[in-house]
Amino acid sequence: MEWLSRVFSSGPVPVQSQPETAAAESKHVVEDRSIDEKRPxxxxxxxxxxxxxxxxxxxxxxxxxxxxxxxxxxxxxxxxxxxxxxxxxxxxxxxxxxxxxxxxxxxxxxxxxxxxxxxxxxxxxxxxxxxxxxxxxxxxxxxxxxxxxxxxxxxxxxxxxxxxxxxxxxxxxxxxxxxxxNWKWPQIPGLHDFKGKLLHSARWDEKYDYSKGKRVAVIGNGSSGIQIVPGILPKVTHIDHYMRSRTWVSPTFARDHIEKHGKGEDNFHFSAEDIEGFKANHEEYQKFRKGVELELQSIHGATLNGHPMQVGAQEAFIENMKRRLAKKPELIGDLIPSFPPACRRLTPGPGYLEALTNEKVEIVRSEINKVDETGIITADGQHRPVDAIVCATGFDTxxxxxxxxxxxxxxxxxxxxxxxxxxxxxxxxxxxxxxxxxxxxxxxxxxxxxxxxxxxxxxxxxxxxxxxxxxxxxxxxxxxxxxxxxxxxxxxxxxxxxxxxxxxxxxxxxxxxxxxxxxxxxxxxxxxxxxxxxxxxxxxxxxxNDNPFGWIGDGWTDNEKNNKINVDYLDDDQIEFPALGET
Missing domain, CATH: 3.50.50.60 (FAD/NAD(P)-binding domain)
Structure with missing residues (x-):
């Protein structure tokens, strides 16, 4: 084997040069690359x-x-x-x-x-x-x-x-x-004539203090508006919540898991004991994680017209919203849409429906006609003065x-x-x-x-x-x-x-x-x-090189060219052993 070692110690034997005519004919057939070369x-x-x-x-x-x-x-x-x-x-x-x-x-x-x-x-x-x-x-x-x-x-x-x-x-x-x-301001006449604070959900000014007796208008009841209303409610004096359309608010995902590990539906925080338990017991954590994932992945039928899950979902949504609006049941008529759940993006909106029952919140369904220096004028002729206008009106979609x-x-x-x-x-x-x-x-x-x-x-x-x-x-x-x-x-x-x-x-x-x-x-x-x-x-x-067969390279592998040949393919963990026949 000494002769073999001498050959390989000097690297691969170069391919002999071809006559010019032959090289021209073979152009783009044999590429100057190993079959497994990873080009940059x-x-x-x-x-x-x-x-x-x-x-x-x-x-x-x-x-x-x-x-x-x-x-x-x-x-x-x-x-x-x-x-x-x-x-x-x-x-x-x-x-x-x-x-x-x-x-x-x-x-x-x-x-x-x-x-x-x-x-x-x-x-x-x-x-x-x-x-x-x-x-x-x-x-x-x-x-x-x-x-x-x-x-x-x-x-x-x-x-x-x-x-x-x-x-x-x-x-x-x-x-x-x-x-x-790509966020955008809503197309409302006079919006930028407003002399108070103008905010957009996607470009929030964290330096603005809305807690000092401020009256705030929140325009939009999509996912951002649904989060902002309960988010600012504890600190503001009053909220005018402008709704262009009705919306579904979904029941809480994986409610059973929340009740087991959280502090009830109105408080979704994990206790220190739960967190330490997850860190100490990976098996318990995986059980929890997979349980939540399973529920999240099991509701596709609710998006299909006429599917039993879709019909049942609408009934469950109505009952959930009625329960959470129990302090002001008259709001149900202002909120329940005619379109089916999930037609718009769904959100469980923790605290949102409960916030709408608060005396500090007024739901405004009338269309916005324009904004002036001090507030918002709606189609019913009312002028509602505010200190700040929050546009939770989304993005260019x-x-x-x-x-x-x-x-x-x-x-x-x-x-x-x-x-x-x-x-x-x-x-x-x-x-x-x-x-x-x-x-x-x-x-x-x-x-x-x-x-x-x-x-x-x-x-x-x-x-x-x-x-x-x-x-x-x-x-x-x-x-x-x-x-x-x-x-x-x-x-x-x-x-x-x-x-x-x-x-x-x-x-x-x-x-x-x-x-x-x-x-x-x-x-x-x-x-x-x-x-x-x-x-x-x-x-x-x-x-x-416009060579569709160039992938096959020049007959070499990278390991051969670099004298790093191995035969690991014979290792047991590299072999796919077939199952034995039944006896």
Missing amino acids: LRVLVIGAGISGILSCIRFRQRVQNLEICIYDKNEDIGGTWFENRYPGCACDIPAHTYQATFEPNKEWSSFYASAPEIHKYWKHVVEKYGCMDYIKLKQEVTSATWDDKRSKWKLEIRDLESGSTYKDEGNIVIQGTGSLN TCTPRFPIRGRNGRLLSERWRKTPETYISVATDGFPNYFISLGPNAALGEGNLLLLIEKEIDYFTECAQKIQRDNIRSMAPRTDAVHRFTQYCDEYFKGTVFGGNCRSWYKGGTEDGRIIALWPGSSLHAMKVFKQPRWEDFDYEYV
């Missing part, structure tokens, strides 16, 4: 919220020979949970399901964790997994352009501290800015990108989505290669676990990156027919759901009867199955 990839992520953080962790964990950079316009990480600081801001699903699967937090102080506590949790995750080395804050992406000749994305970025602009480029772009990010994104042939994504924001299973669109969207159009959930969905989307993106490396691909984009098929599937699916009811909802871009552009067409568990195994046949590919 640079991934650019826009947004350092949950999607950006998970991308930073999972890409570094799973994709070799990687450069990754995450840009965010804010001065800190966290996205939604950094930006939203209004009183009462909290997650409206149980905290123990709203966390990374690989980093469970046994110390949540409340069943519905507050925004500051959620932000603190993600700061911990970022620090623990070393993400800040890859995140650039106060850096606003102002444009993204695909360079077809070089198969690269070119980003323009503005440094918000210096005002200077610069460029970056990468092989893959991940849009992680979310769908509820049309899916229009906040900055120009240009794909093949310079086409703008806003133009591609002008009629309807079409995607392939919510994560990509045709004509925009190597561009992936976390929580894009038709990605949100009407029920189920959103955090799991985000994780599965990021897993999907890492698989796409691995395929790009493995198959020597320079660009991949969903086929146009696959995008159209998903659009058709969504439209057909939603015909049988409560989401198409006659309600104004951000699910439909803020309209009453528009196309459902926000929600996933199925359950949370259904989405997880879809993202588990990519259908590579639904994509078009372009290859390095």
Whole structure:
């Protein structure tokens, strides 16, 4: 074997040069790469919220020979949970399901964790997994352009501290800015003539003191308004709560678990004993966590028209709301909608219905005509003076990108989505290669676990990156027919759901009867199955050197070239032993 050792000690034997004619004929057939060589990839992520953080962790964990950079316009990480600081801001699903699967937090102080506590949790995750080395804050992406000749994305970025602009480029772009990010003022005449304090739920001024005898108007009864009213009620003198439409307030999720571990329905905090118990007994914690998750994942039938669960849900909602409005039963008629539950986003709204029964709160159903310097004038002719106006009126939910994104042939994504924001299973669109969207159009959930969905989307993106490396691909984009098929599937699916009811909802871009552009067409568990195994046949590919067979390389593996050959494939833990036949 000495002769063999001598050969291998000097590295692989170089391939003999071919005649010029033969080399020309074999061009793009035998690539100068090992079959398992991981070519360099640079991934650019826009947004350092949950999607950006998970991308930073999972890409570094799973994709070799990687450069990754995450840009965010804010001065800190966290996205939604950094930006939203209004009183009462909290997650409206149980905290123990709203966390990374690989980093469970046994110390949540409340069943519905507050925004500051959620932000603190993600700061911990970022620090623990070393993400800040890859995140650039106060850096606003102002444009993204695909360079077809070089198969690269070119980003323009503005440094918000210096005002200077610069460029970056990468092989893959991940849009992680979310769908509820671009807040807007409501279109109310005279709104900005108001001389008192004007606040928006998404840009709350934490320095404003609303506790000193203030009369406050809260406009909107979506999820933010439902949290703000009980959040400010203890400190203000009076609240005028303007409701454009009626809304359902759901029963508390996993109520049995709250009553066992919390302090009753009006207090959702965990005791110190419970927290210490979770920390000391992992098995008990897992039992609790999985019990809450099971309940959260078991209500899909309530979104389907005519399903027994949907019919039963409406009855349960009415009984729940009547019970919580017992001090003012006359409010039931002002609140119960004609559309079915879940047509709009559901929230259990701890304390909200109870707040509406408080003498300090007046519900105003009359339309707002205009705002003047001192207050609000409604269609019934009344003028209600206030010290502050809170606009809990939401975001631009049309899916229009906040900055120009240009794909093949310079086409703008806003133009591609002008009629309807079409995607392939919510994560990509045709004509925009190597561009992936976390929580894009038709990605949100009407029920189920959103955090799991985000994780599965990021897993999907890492698989796409691995395929790009493995198959020597320079660009991949969903086929146009696959995008159209998903659009058709969504439209057909939603015909049988409560989401198409006659309600104004951000699910439909803020309209009453528009196309459902926000929600996933199925359950949370259904989405997880879809993202588990990519259908590579639904994509078009372009290859390095235009060589579709370049993936097979030059006949070598990396380990052979580097004299690191091993035969671990013969180890017992590497062999898949078949089951024995029955005797």
